[in-house]
Structure formats: structure tokens, C-alpha cells
Amino acid sequence: MDMHLTGKRALVTGSSAGLGEATAKMLAAEGAAVVVHGRDAARANAVAKKIRDAGGRADVAIGDLANDAGADAVANQALAGGDIDILVNNAGHYHHLDWHTSTPDVWAETYQINVLSGVRMIQRLVPAMVKRGWGRVIQIGGGLASQPIPMQPDYEASLAARHNLAVSLARRLKDTGVTSNIVSPGAILVPAVKDLLEKIAPSHGWGESWDEIERGCVNDMVPNDIGRLGRPEEIASAVTYLASVHAGYISGATLRVDGGTVRSVN
Known part of the structure; x- marks a missing residue:
């Protein structure tokens, strides 16, 4: 199936390893020009080189999305090569903590990295998508957003926020040609x-x-x-589909890629 991504540019945050790397590679293989993002220049450039060596197009943006200055730097680097049509908010992290060890400071740090990083990039890149009348915004969420466990409460709450903001954004983008959706991985x-x-x-x-x-x-x-x-490529496949023209009628949806871990009809 042709995803019709040739001529589109995609920024995948946190794509110097893991799910983000697999997603950037697959988008590039489908014809999109990708911007590989990370905080470590050597790692990000290594991923970009792999994409180019495979015949794809890749630029690099380096910066910490947990603060406004870093987000400005990443947006400016990403836009230097052209418009961004597809934003994949993947960057994030988690601690192996519980309710006794996850302090309010840890919660605040988790929200800066996992939630506000995505908000920053949405506010910097999506208005231009709206003006052009086409765009895709995809949050990488997770099953723990809807089925929390006793561990990692700050991380689980941040995932729930990512899911929630994606649906709110979808409502705001009504009739613009820009969609907002979530890919929710299981254990990968x-x-x-x-x-x-x-x-x-x-x-x-x-x-x-x-x-x-x-x-x-x-x-x-x-x-x-x-x-x-699950395998990283299975998450990348879901993102690539939602980024494509074939997903134009999908808005505010959660696409679970979890092997059936989440037991819900919603």
C-alpha cells in the first residue's frame, strides 16, 4: 500500500533510539523526509546516517524539549529544511519509582519531559499545518494511561495526559485538514x-x-x-498509517498496539 508520504516532512521527537528510531526509519522508507531528534548529537546523527545510507532523506535536530529554549532550538532546526507536515511526539522517559519514592519534584520533571515537551512542539509547528490545510499530529501514549498499576504513578499520569491532550487537540483542529491521534504501545x-x-x-x-x-x-x-x-517496527507501522493519506477520516482516536493487553471495548 502506498502511504503517499513522498513530499512530506516529519519530525519524530526522541528518535535517536528505540521506538522513535524505528518510526523515523519507516517513515523515511515510505518516502517522507524525516527529522531525527535527540539530545545526543552523535546518536541522532548515527540514525540519520542509517536512513540516508538506505536511500532515505534525513535531517537532525538537537535539543532538550523539557524547556522553552530547547524547544525553540529544535523547531528552528527542523524547519530549516522545510515545512513540517507530520509531528510524532515520542520523546519521554520514566523512573522505576512508586508512590513512596516518586516525589512532587519527580512528578514535575516527568510532566515537563513527557507532556509539556509535546505541547511545546504542537504550539510551534501545528499552526503552520493549519494554514497549509494538511497535517498529522501523533502522540505516543501507552496502555498504562487507562490501566494503571501501583508502580510509576507519575509516568502513568503523564501518559493519560498525552492521551487526553491529543483528543482535545483533535476537537480544536476540526475542519482544518490536520488530525490528532494516539498510538498506544504495550510492552515493546x-x-x-x-x-x-x-x-x-x-x-x-x-x-x-x-x-x-x-x-x-x-x-x-x-x-x-x-x-x-511487541517489536518497535509494529509501533512504527501504526504511526506510519496514521501519518498517511489513508487515515484522513481518523480523528481523536487511540490505536492500541499491545497484543490485546488492554481489556476494554473502547
């Missing part, structure tokens, strides 16, 4: 997750081979209908 096998699971596997009795560890993790921690962890 990125390198950091694999390292963590291999480290904790002995204490859970999951075995030694990766197949045994993955199966044990899914059974004990993230049960789903597919019986495995």
Missing part, C-alpha cells in the same frame, strides 16, 4: 527492556534462553492475546 522489546528482563529472569525462574525469558515475562507480567512482546 527495545534493547533496554531486553537487558532488564535478562537481568531479572533468574529471580523469576524464567529460564536462560531468550524464548523462555520472553514467554515467562508475558505470562507473569504482561499477559496478552498474542503471547509475546
Whole structure:
């Protein structure tokens, strides 16, 4: 299926690794010119080089979206190569904390990085999309937004905020040609997750081979209908679809890519 992304430019925040890297690569493979964003120039440039070596087009924007100055710098770098038609707000982080250890200062930091970073980029880039009459804004959310657990309360609340703001934005963008949607991943096998699971596997009795560890993790921690962890490319596929012309009638929606982890009809 042709996604008709040739001639479009996309900024993927937090794309120097993980889900963001996979998304930038897939958008580029479908014809979009991408802007790889990160705080580490070497890592961002390495991703951009991989995209170019594969025949794609990639620029780089470096900056910390947790403050206005950094967001200004990223927007200016991204726009230096042309208009941004697709904004993927992926940048974010989380702590392994609970209600006893996640202090108000930690909550504030989490919101700056996970919520306000996206707001900053929306306010800097979306008005121009509206003027041109076409655009796509996609938040990377997560199932913990709707099915919280006792751990990581600040992170879960920030995910819920990302989901909520995307729907509010969709309502605001009515009749503009710009859509706002959410991709909600389940547990995804990125390198950091694999390292963590291999480290904790002995204490859970999951075995030694990766197949045994993955199966044990899914059974004990993230049960789903597919019986495995997701892959970054599966998130990238969902983002690419929502960014395409084929998703023009989708607005304010959450596309769950979680193997059926979330048990809900909504």
C-alpha cells in the first residue's frame, strides 16, 4: 500500500533510539523526509546516517524539549529544511519509582519531559499545518494511561495526559485538514527492556534462553492475546498509517498496539 508520504516532512521527537528510531526509519522508507531528534548529537546523527545510507532523506535536530529554549532550538532546526507536515511526539522517559519514592519534584520533571515537551512542539509547528490545510499530529501514549498499576504513578499520569491532550487537540483542529491521534504501545522489546528482563529472569525462574525469558515475562507480567512482546517496527507501522493519506477520516482516536493487553471495548 502506498502511504503517499513522498513530499512530506516529519519530525519524530526522541528518535535517536528505540521506538522513535524505528518510526523515523519507516517513515523515511515510505518516502517522507524525516527529522531525527535527540539530545545526543552523535546518536541522532548515527540514525540519520542509517536512513540516508538506505536511500532515505534525513535531517537532525538537537535539543532538550523539557524547556522553552530547547524547544525553540529544535523547531528552528527542523524547519530549516522545510515545512513540517507530520509531528510524532515520542520523546519521554520514566523512573522505576512508586508512590513512596516518586516525589512532587519527580512528578514535575516527568510532566515537563513527557507532556509539556509535546505541547511545546504542537504550539510551534501545528499552526503552520493549519494554514497549509494538511497535517498529522501523533502522540505516543501507552496502555498504562487507562490501566494503571501501583508502580510509576507519575509516568502513568503523564501518559493519560498525552492521551487526553491529543483528543482535545483533535476537537480544536476540526475542519482544518490536520488530525490528532494516539498510538498506544504495550510492552515493546527495545534493547533496554531486553537487558532488564535478562537481568531479572533468574529471580523469576524464567529460564536462560531468550524464548523462555520472553514467554515467562508475558505470562507473569504482561499477559496478552498474542503471547509475546511487541517489536518497535509494529509501533512504527501504526504511526506510519496514521501519518498517511489513508487515515484522513481518523480523528481523536487511540490505536492500541499491545497484543490485546488492554481489556476494554473502547
